[in-house]
Amino acid sequence: MTGYGPLVPLPVVVPLLGAALTLLLANRPRLQRAVSVVVLAVTLVVAVVLLVEAYRHGPVVVSIGGWPPPVGIVLVADQLAALMLVVSSAVTLCVLLYSIGQGRGDIGESAPVTIYHPTYLVLTAGVTNAFLAGDLFNLFVGFEILLAASFVLITLGGTEGRIRTGSTYVVVSILSSMIFLAGVGLVYAATGTLNMAQLAGRLDALPDDVRLALQLTLLLAFGIKAAVFPLSAWLPDSYPTAPAPVTAVFAGLLTKVGVYAVIRTETLLFPGGDVAGLLMVVAALTMVVGILGAVAQSDMKRLFSFTLVSHIGYMIFGVALSSVAGLSGAIFYVVHHITIQTTLFLVAGLVEARAGSTDLRRLGGLARVAPLLGVLFFVPAMNLAGIPPLSGFLGKLGLLQAGVGEGGVLPWVLVAAGTATSLLTLYVASRVWNIAFWRAPQLVATDPPTRLPTLMVGATTALVALGLVLTVAAGPLFGVTTDAATDLRARTPYVRAVLPGGAP
Secondary structure, rough: OOOOHHHHHHHHHHHHHHHHHHHOOOOHHHHHHHEEEEEEEHHHHHHHHHHHHHHHHHOOEEEHOOOOOOOOOEEOOOOOOOOHHHHHHHHHHHHHHHHHHOOOOOOOOOHHHHHHHHHEEEEHHHHHHHHHEEEHEEEEHHHHHHHHHHHHOOOOOHHHHHHHHHHHHHHHHHHHHHHHHHHHHHHHHOOOOOEEEHHHHHHOOOHHHHHHHHHHHHHHHHHHOOOOOOOOOOOHHHHOOOOOHHHHHHHHHHHHHHHHHHHHHHHHHHOOOOHHHHHHHHHHHHHHHHHHHHOOOHHHHHHHHHHHHHHHHHHHHHHHHHOOHHHHHHHHHHHHHHHHHHHHHHHHHHHHHOOOOOEEHHHOOOHHHEEEEEHHHHHHHHHHHHOOOOOOHHHHHHHHHHHHOOOOOOHHHHHHHHHHHHHHHHHHHHHHHHHHHOOOOOOOOOOOOOOOOOOHHHHHHHEEEHHHHHHHHHHHHHHHHHHHHHHHHHHHHHHHHHHOOOOO
């Protein structure tokens, strides 16, 4: 454990303590909000420190309870985990500020809003625990913490639509968790350990058919959580009915935790590309089917839900290549997509607050009556579409170059699918702009225009700015993601950090 080791548990512990405190402050909403903001700000600062330390000196490891690995629980902040912590902490803080500005507006007067802050902080703790987990069971625990919190958040308000779609989300989540738990049990039965650094050696010694069965079981569980095709049908129906900040944080983070689990297990536990062909086919279908679904939508939230599914395919694209360039592009694209997709869902919430609907058939003229709202949509939408020189273009370019460099039929199919998906994303973004913002208003207003809360607009603006920062800082960021990808491919830095004496 380095001198920074004691900081590693804080991104998990601080939100959990904050959740307990905000629950006690249920009758003091101002204090509740202040505590939540301070907790997430502290988490962000700690995440930045851990990223700098991991970049300079390698993974930061801590053994919980004094039990050395592989016996005890170990938390590991390598460059990949620390980078995910930084971007997730920044996004959750901005979404929290947005929800504070929104107040009760989208949740409903009957909602138990006093539990929003504790539940939101528990969700944050689950996400950070999943990123830092050094063993498969603790990864499972992280998923279950965030899922338990998400069950509450997705049904806030108790409306019929939220309960109905929330029920689908709960059933699918429990199914994926059962598959994941079964996979954990099978891995332990086959190897006698769940510590991922130790598994890196023991899984290599298993017969090929046993190893492949374990790999496919975990991939199935993570594929449902990441919403890859054909395991993604649940997402477009589940997310749009939730309150805007809830939908935004779900879209930005929850599927990416599944992608993170795929990256971690495929590089550390199952290197060698045994299922590379399958992952390439899945990536191509996820990109194409998802964006075709977006083309057919007439509601902004559902349209963004389909683009969310589609662009998960870019990340699986990079993982499937399993090269340093491919993994670096995938990690860069995860960071980009967390920021941009969250921003677009927050913009959809602003549109609904301003115009009373996100149905494109009922919208029009927003660029004239709310020009700032038009800018807040246009910049991230063009970023998602991959317009140069924005970070979406740079991330896609890195992935396409990795695909071309790989050569072969399937990588070229992926390059073609990625290019087509980017063009269709530009089409759907332009369509939303032309209909909702550019054309003449479709409805005659009978009420005075709604003034958007300053804090909601400010939080959304901050995320738009963060997306632009990713563009300006793309060079250094690609340096971090390339280093992270190199360490992932080598496996040695992670294993030596967790098991300095070697794997028993």
